[in-house]
Ligand SMILES: Cc1ncc(C[n+]2csc(CCOP(=O)(O)OP(=O)(O)O)c2C)c(N)n1
């Protein structure tokens with residue numbers, strides 16, 4: 320049975336179900352219970368761990384502000400039989416724990432020649448839009464995807480958030496799970512029973528014939544808006560949501576480009592050495608023959624996220640920019656023919 | 659607020675505390691009315707710490723602040739209107755609207771910045787102290803950090819670095835009992851932070867953070883030690899906050915019943931300082947009322963200015979990523 324849940328509730332449901340299915344799953348982070356060591360009531364978690372401690376009192380923990388220690392502890396616990404889900408809160412705070420992510424978690428399996436691994440999930444809130452300024456708004460997934468040994472997931476809908484979280488918890492390797500803060504209260508149908516959305520499988524979220532738009536995270540919504548506008552002028556876009564950028568389902572992307580002959584990549588991360596340039600580069604190498612126009616990328620600028628609402632609203636890609644990029648790559652003649 | 663005037667220093671402290679209090683109470687109301695964007699962490703209740711510490715500093719000394727930084731900025735002499743504009747994200751803000759509440763900085767006033775990362779500013783303060791030492795000035799640098807931030811490696815490492823490099827830095831822990839909705843009884847195991855300083859050779863004292871004169875005197879001793887080449891010190895100041903962790907987010911259900919009311923009625927640092935000024939005859943009530951009126955006008959004018967100020971020029975999105983060449 321499906322019901323409508325928020326993205327936040329969907330993640331919470333995945334955590335609860337996976338904890339129910341697997342007694343080795345443990346969950347921790349700052350205020351993942353909330354109210355520990357206080358005189359008032361317990362349970363002041365803000366995010367998807369709300370209420371979890373009541374069902375699993377021995378497997379949900381609050382942490383002091385000790386990211387280096389508790390992310391590292393997640394690696395050690397994962398390597399010795401647990402499946403920890405550790406919460407960074409904002410991905411920006413990965414900075415203080417980065418050694419544990421890039422040198423410890425990511426390389427353990429390789430350095431031990433496969434005799435050990437770190438099946439952990441690192442939850443991380445990301446993205447612009449909440450007026451949180453430069454140190455609370457980054458889209459850092461390309462940084463993590465760059466590192467061999469890590470998997471990187473960025474769900475764009477409640478249903479995917481639930482299925483991908485289940486897959487991340489069950490995965491034998493360390494997974495960084497990016498939760499867009501502006502999607503937390505977005506709603507969508509979510510099946511009630513436990514299910515897994517496999518890592519490395521893109522979704523074609525809108526079929527189309529004239530241009531492929533690969534969109535990541537919150538940009539899937541932005542691409543939908545753009546595609547709706549373009550459809551009104553006869554240009555049919557196909558939207559591909561990779562859902563995980565490491566591993567990346569390149570086959571679905573190439574297949575789409577082979578159908579449409581055009582590619583626009585929409586990514587909220589900064590442009591240099593980013594996810595959009597990576598996908599554009601892969602298509603240029605492996606599906607060049609299918610391209611009938613230049614590849615376009617639409618990204619945030621090479622700048623930190625500004626605080627001021629007017630500036631922040633100009634920061635992440637907009638539907639208007641996506642429309643312009645599609646029009647710039649689909650030749651006028653084809654647009655004419657299409658309409 | 660450091661001012662070169664003939665006002666009694668303890669009345670200047672009163673003015674600073676009063677300014678912070680009114681600024682924060684007003685922001686609380688403005689936020690609730692929907693007029694303020696972003697993450698706003700209010701300092702009300704802890705004024706004695708910022709005001710007491712900064713009263714022991716010279717204008718060209720440094721402070722590195724936290725996410726709960728308005729009080730430090732005001733006490734270090736930042737312009738209240740420019741701060742209010744910044745918090746509203748407007749042109750003319752002390753950081754052009756690009757920083758916001760969590761990133762207020764004013765290097766002309768020695769304010770090295772509020773910070774979005776717990777303990778993120780602590781090493782910066784050690785660096786400013788190194789800079790003073792190498793440049794051969796007698797400047798001192800203060801690092802403010804919360805009880806929660808004091809659990810960060812960056813804080814522990816900075817204590818060690820400041821000790822072994824003998825840096826003129828004063829670590830000021832503001833133990834307000836909470837890190838978000840987690841209590842110090844859990845996250846500090848109910849302990850003080852001061853022994854952590856002592857453990858690495860940094861002279862450390864626990865200070866009543868509701869008593870601004872106690873804070874100022876402890877800070878003066880630490881600053882004198884730093885200025886005279888004696889190296890780092892740590893003040894572990896205890897004072898709880900009046901408001902929730904962050905505006906618009908925190909219902910404070912984790913706090914005990916009546917806790918905030920008791921705090922306001924029994925541990926209001928501003929009321930305590932006021933009573934002392936009146937009791938020992940340092941100030942008369944008319945004099946303090948005049949300060950209050952002036953502060954009310956100052957903050958009111960700041961809010962009015964912030965409301966009517968223009969937004970930043972959209973071109974600002976791409977400036978200041980690197981130095982202009
Ligand atoms: C490294 C890091 N982890 C987590 C956070 C999220 N966070 C913001 S404020 C805060 C609590 C800070 O508590 P404390 O240092 O005691 O300062 P207070 O809010 O009480 O002034 C937390 C966990 C952060 N900003 N930085």
Ligand SMILES: [Mg+2]
Nearest residue numbers: 804805836837
């Ligand atoms: Mg605190």
